[in-house]
Amino acid sequence: MPDNVTRGHDIEPTLTAVDPADEYLNPESADSSWEGVLTGENxxxxxxxxxxxxxxxxxxxxRVAFVTGGSRGVGRGIVRALLRRGAIVAIADKYPEPIDLGEDADPTRLxxxxxxxxDREQYARVAAxxxxxxxxxxxxxxxxxxxxSASPSRMSYQMWDHMLGVNLGGVYNGIQTFTPDMIESPRRCHIVNTASEAGLVAGGSGFLYTASKYGVVxxxxSLRFELAHHGIGVSVLSPGPVAxxxxxxxxxxxxxxxGDHTARTGQMLDLVHEILHLHGLDPDLVGEYTVQAVESNAAYINTRNTTTELLRQRTDAIIAAMDHAQDFFETSATKV
Structure with missing residues (x-):
């Protein structure tokens, strides 16, 4: 059995843990069909x-925890929940701010x-x-x-790079930076990536934000499966409104x-800000709930169920499209 399967983790793989690029794509294998590649024995x-x-x-x-965006909002809630459990926490933020830790937290552990x-180079320096x-x-x-947000009529490469660079690239940079050491660690490790309900169902959050959060999900x-045999858990947090x-x-x-926001986009952002503070959850509760999910190795961390029907409609539409394609290609194959 390869060393990297059990090193320090005492995890027994289902069969033999291999990298996805290995022999299961061998065209000489018993089942080289697409279905076999995805779900077959190999x-x-x-x-x-x-x-x-x-x-x-x-x-x-x-344990040492690294929390990006940890000075405020949900990140600050996560930091407080970790400190209550005795963790040592590194907050990483573009504009770090002092935070109220509460009576039970030890400030020397932060x-x-x-x-x-x-910024990948800065990330590497900070991690070191x-x-x-x-x-x-x-x-x-x-x-x-x-x-x-930006309307489709005002889309730009600058806004794409900005939104995806932070929301998706920032997540990947954290994974790329810390995962190699996690793979070598004798301890079980865990990664939580923050997405959004907009990463589950496209709605009114704008195409840039939605694209970035779908990518995080x-x-x-994918990484939840591919890192499991290294003893690394992966969860995705997809919150609804948080204050x-x-x-x-x-x-x-x-x-x-x-450039500046259009008047319409500015009004929309003002409305979103107001809705978050009127109807959003307490970020400390979301932080506590997130850390509890790490304790149970939950795959998905969600904060409400109001998008259930929209998710069902999306899934039904995808399945219907698959069924239609299957009928079309099976029928067409007999005519060619």
Whole structure:
């Protein structure tokens, strides 16, 4: 059995854990059909550990956690929940701010670092500082994000790069930076990536934001399978409205080359900000709920069920399209 299957984790794979690029794509295999590649005996899914059977994290004390966007909002709620459990926390934020830790938290177990999550070189430097200052990171919360918007008539490469660079690229940069050491760690590790309900159902959040959050969901779902045999859990947080200042923070971070918002977009963002503070959840509760999900190794972390019907409609539409395609190609094949 390959060393990297059991190193320090005592995890027994379903068959033999291999990288998805290995022999299961061999055209000489018994079942080289597309269905066989995906779900057959030699498929990657069959050859990796089932992530849903793996334990969560129950020993937070003295673990080092890295939380991006940890100075405010949901990130601050996650930080407080981790400190209550005895973790050592590194906050990474573009504009770090002092936070009220509450009476039960030990401020000596918290350190802040300035970080633009879209800057890969800075990310590597900060990660090295954290390792030197605090030790090995075994809990990663890729939480930093922005909620900007642009109408299709005013789309630009600058806005695409800005939105995707923070919301998706920032998540990937965290994974790329810390996962190699997590793979080598003798301890079980966990990653939480913050997406949004907009990453589950396209609606009124704008195409840029929606694209970035769909990407986070897909990245998280894939890595949950591909990192399971390394003893690394992966969860995706897709919250509904939370009472944060993400809209105002986003305005502050908007690149100058992107130009000003249109009056209509500005009004929409004002409305979103108001809705978040009138109807959004307490970010501390969301932070506590997120860390509890890490304890149970939950795949999905959601904060309400009001999009259930929309999700069902989307899934039904996709299945209907698949059925239509199957009928078309089966019928057409007999005529060619």
């Amino acid at each position: 498929s990657a899914l069959q050859r990796t550990v089932d992530p849903d059977t793996q334990p969560g994290i129950d020993d937070f004390a003295d 350190r802040s670092y300035q970080l633009d999550v879209s 500082e954290v390792k030197r200052d605090l030790g090995e990171v075994t809990l990663l919360f890729n939480n930093a994000g922005i909620a900007d 897909g990245l998280s779902e 944060t200042d993400i809209v105002e923070n986003t305005r502050r971070l908007r690149p100058a080359e992107a």
